[in-house]
Amino acid sequence: MTGDDRFAVPHAAVAADVATALAEDIGDGDVTAALLPDAADTAYLLCKEDAVVCGRPWFDACHRRLDPDVAIDWRVAEGDRVVAGTVLATLRGRARALVSAERTSLNFMQTLSATATATARHVEAVAGTGTRILDTRKTLPGLRQAQKYAVRVGGGHNHRMGLYDAVMLKENHIRAAGGIAGAIARARAASPDLPLIVEVETLDELRDALAAGCTRVLIDDFDAAARREAVRIARAAPFDGRIPLEVSGGVDLDGLRAIAQDGVDCISIGGLTKHVRAIDLSLKLGPAPG
Template identity: 80%
Template sequence: MSAPARDLSPPPTAEIEADVADALAEDLGSGDVTAELLPDIADSAYLLCKEDAVVCGRPWFEACHRALDPDVRIDWRVAEGERVSKGTVLALLHGRARALVSAERASLNFMQTLSGTATVTASYVEAVRGTGTRILDTRKTLPGLRLAQKYAVRVGGGVNHRIGLYDTVMLKENHVRAAGSISAAIADARAKHPQLPLIVEVESLEQLREALGAGCDRILIDDFDAPTRREAVRIARGAPFDGRIPLEVSGGVDLAGLRAIAEDGVDCISIGALTKHVRAIDLSLKLGPPPG
């Protein structure tokens, strides 16, 4: 099975510009007193990647520099989503020296964070390659950067779960307890939010059969051991359900155990670590031409 094409569509421009405005306001405050010491002349710079990575964050990097110098020229040497090796020069910049320096930290913060998210996502996607299992993100994102990080997940080859609490209904133990049963909770959710996707978490094979019979858009089998998980797949894909409702695994999943879970036949695995345990990629922006 071939991998689906990555969605490299960034968030709306207004969202990116708002992210950048907040970052620059945080960094610059009343003015960059250090950059003022530099002559305000035309200069060049280069963006260096200091480790292997998947490149992500170009729209934010560009917006940071253009906010301070609308005439800056950025010549990218790599594409968004491209894998690069340590020592790769990602871009050459030409603009006003003070603006290049003032935008440096904010632009790098976006680029290193989003490249980190894309890079770790790509490693999870690679681990399940050929199984048909999709890697999903979660809502465990850095405050204020949810759309940016979910974009980075897509760049890394992953798939976005719900964006927030408003675009998908997710039924868990408390909802089932309040409604009295899985079926009753599903009926209530469908009646109140018929236009929204519905995900149901189940805690047993009995609840799984009930959710499959009642109907929903995805079923979350959380904390099932391997034999129970494989039986859940057999039930969901057998008659009369015939695999119409995909199964998702979540919780306590790490890279080492990922392949085994995927090979059990589940459709999706959601990983909070993609956006929660962020390790920034080591990048630097240096004035002057690149070496060599």
């Protein structure tokens, strides 16, 4: 993935996400903001803990949807690492609009920064091993493109976006087809242009998948000894490392480097997007401190 691809913004998703979120929060009018004078004011965005910044496009879109003339001056770039107490941005616009957009814009920033920050920690844990960190489809409903964008900002890579852009054969598909070779043949015939990922549960299934040919093999819940043997098999003749191995299941940050050092190509981690602990941010009216 190139640097440009990493920060490629899903503009249609941003617009749709923001429209839905603002409608959910504001409904037919912000009755509390209506108590404020509709005058020009300033605000600043404060990060209260160490984090990887992510979500600027969603934050900007929230405020510009309510006040097209709002001025937003970012002091940090998307993907920057910041320390607690950093002022991320200053804003100048209509007071009512600033307040009405506050919670929704923060919800996006704190959630996406959380995903980017968690991803960056996992990427750091495998640095130098050549192993890539992947996300999964275990995303917050309605925020898949946003969270997968945040994974990229954090230095990770995207697995399939959904059920439409890659074929992934699991136990039920293999059983229905009578075996891995049959399942792969069906998948190739039905979707010849899509990536094909095959999940295996034993070393014999691994050999079958490698022999039949696919884009990637997912070794699910293998113990350390079986995982190392899987790497040996995949890299030895006649397979010669042509098909990458992905690990999934039972992965935590503490054990991540050991798995990577076994020689697997990818590790997919659902926790990057489903175990989200929001980054502590606040938006305050008035001039920024300092």
